[in-house]
Amino acid sequence: MKEQRPHHPPSWAQRFIAWYCKPGLAEDLMGDLHECFERNVRSTGPRRAKLIYIIDAFKFFRSYTVRRSIFVHLFMNRVMIGSYVKTSGRNIMRNKLFSFINILGLAISMSVGLLLIAFVLDLRSYDRFHKNGERIYRITNILTSNNEQNGKFATTSIRTGRLIREKVTGIEEVAIMRNDFSGDAQVGDNILPIRGFWAEPSLFRIFTFPMLEGNPETALKDPYSVVLTETAARKLFGHQAALGKAIRIDTVVYQVTGIMKDVPFFSHISFEALISLSTAEQLHKADKRFTAWTNMWSSSVYLLPSEDADMAAIRAQLNALAREENLAEENTRIQLELLPLYNIVVGESLRQSEGGPGFTGPHMPPVVLWILGGLAFVVILSACFNYTNLSIARAMRRVKEIGLRKAIGAGKSEVRLQFLAEAVMISLASLLLSFFLFLVLRPLLINMAPEMQRTVKLDLTPAMVVVFIVFSVGVGVIAGFMPAIFFSKVNPIHAFGSASSVKMFKHLTLRRALVVVQYTVTLIFITTTAVGYVQYRHILAFDLGFSTANILNINMLDNTPDVLIRELREMPEVTGVSRSLITTGVGNAWGGVMKYKDSRDSALVMTNHVDENYLPLHDYKLLAGGNFIARPASAEAVSEVIVNEQVLKRFHIGANNPRKAIGEQITLNGRKLTIVGVMQDFHYGKVEHLIGPVAFTFWTPEDRAIISAKIQSANMPATLDRIAAAWKEIDPVHPFTAEFYDEAIEDAYSEFSTMIKIIGFLSFLAISIASMGLFGMVVFTTETRIKEIGIRKVMGASVGNLIYLLSRGFLLLLSVSALIALPATYFFFKTVVLPNFPYHTPVQITELSAGLLLVLLIAFVMIGSQTLKAARSNPVVVLRRE
């Protein structure tokens, strides 16, 4: 006999077959599948065999195997749908208030869902226009220096690209792109700032960027050739043919070797021009670091593996290649990783070095999408709860209908389907409304932040419309699920009996629970908004350690600042002018390696190059020493440095005593410098970071310049116009880029304000939806208890008594919600959010209770107005009916 077999097909799949299959066919069909299963267990192993069994179970779901009754149900329902639509329509029309609450609530919440769907679909459509898109990868560099993880970078070295091209097998194409190309293109008198990449001919073989004129194979081959996009060519050359013409970009003359179609909006790389990479090689011929393995800051490498490539083998080769290169490095280790093209926009956050404007393009970490999706889901769920609550609350009026339907042959499933159909009808009606809301909200969302405008369009596409409809049906099903279950259980005998009305209130707990959940969510939303806003204001008003009031920062781009400084000094409104390399406190950073006496102990310090007026203008507090004494004219001659307290602490200079530190020598980027001053600690980076060591050295004319001008003016716009006019004289090509320091700080934290706006908007929606639901419930309760109220009044109850009686229940529910929501929000901020901000202010009771007060106030108005109406009703009129 056969031995005992331990493996069995998955039982749920067996049950599934038994459920759908005609009884006559079921036995031998399952037997056949079982036989195949046993055979598969022997040949391919139990796991695969189970999988095959499951797949087969679904494959056998065919017209001839499926039980007739399942079809009959579907068919019957088809016939009945007309009836459902009719009764649902009547029901919607009969209860205008409830239908209005339901449709409006669902519409409002669904509009958020629609926006999110459009947003996600837009993000997902990035880079899909490349024909080989699925196969394209970008190299990610993982940098470890001095045994410290420095994170993943979207950029890599030119050397990486070359090595891959030489050594790695299974790769069809490699394209190296260098990102720091920008300049002023000049054709005749026409000057246009232009931005782009240095690229290789293989770029056109990997990506689908169609060439209109010129040969894509050779266009980027020779040095000093440039490929323009259609728009850039039109801007520069007008309607003349551009191909073969010469362009001066800054000081170099290039030849136009190709005109390509504009880069589509949904592309993670965008540019106006491509310069042949061989040009960059020519320009950097003398620079050995240009192709160094560790020069990984400004190039990216794209790969197109061949169609049958073994990705594991390619990864192994990349690892081997990196290992070999790392051998030559002392403190730096770089690992190579492959990032699929489609995961660039929605995927892991990568770092990039400063000065690569928009190089990695738009990016959205999936976790943000999940959070937004979760929030939207909560709001939608809240509206669904309204529907559930109001439907079940009004059950009494429909129980007779259901009883009748059941008495003449409707089964549970028909009743379920009827209520689902009704909910779907309502949600489809809401879809129309929410679509208009979507159209209204769309520009608001897009204009909320400049990144938004660059990232998404939210244009309607057919796919989007389909997803919208599917989404709305889904919402309808969620909303109608509970009522459907509830009504399908109605017993026809009870439906016609008089006792039914009492039994219907059994579901009070469910409804109460739903209200509590709704209000808890609402309260969490609104208190989060309030707390977040207070924290945000705190960040903006935070004392950075220097003054930013009335300081205008003018970015000089590549112009020398002297002329503008002279003109600014002549203006009476300008009380002070200074120069610096970068603007601090807004997230910009410039770093250097500092050493003290021990030459093996080095640390990264943040630096800025400033002139002698910078410290007084910004009110930096000096603890010891003074301003720069020497006025070096070149970076070579710089000999002095001003440091903050953290530098002293880091290197134990002068035993942490600022006075003793003066005159000490440190080395910064290999240059010996003398400490001439010690500043009090201030926020060089953003407020969420701890203060680290900072060193200021003297600004020299080789540096780029930001001019800070302190302005005292009664008429700011006029003053700004005058400065802008002065700028036009100096640089007619580039626009005047100046920003007040305070605004720059506000911009630096724009992600917070965006987040607060979004959550604020959602909490507004949540409040409106919950309030509408509460209103519906109050109206319903007072209506059903109107006779009770009449009798109570006759017996001598006062209006106050009655209001208390009617609103007591709701207020109790609200307090339960408050008891859950407020501590939850508090601990959420305390343990999750605020630890990320070392300099936050503690969460106060005021902002916690502000939201509660608002919600309570609205609820009071809702409950009060209705109960007052009921309490004031004339008992004679009320009791006479019957």
Next chain:
Amino acid sequence: MKGTNLGEFEELVLLTVAALVNEAYSVAVCDELSNHTGRSVKLGVVHAVLNRLEEKGLVKSELGEATKARGGKRKRFYQLTTQGKAALINARSMREQLWARIPLLAWEKM
């Protein structure tokens, strides 16, 4: 009549059922077909075709004896009906007529 026309695969299945005589149940038919035609034949397809043939009245089926194998499930054995037999003969003779119409000389030149 619509039912008497056999599709190519239907004909193969029908022939296999005839060939297997008393052992014709879906898995066996499936194996036999796979062995003789060299194509990978899916059980689901065979099952559907057998069912269709039964609807057309070309085969009849009955459940066999219960055994311990196959999870204790019985097999459904198929047998040709007279109609099925007629359909096979019909299909064959139709082919032979068509073959006979090809002039030998022309065939060899092809």
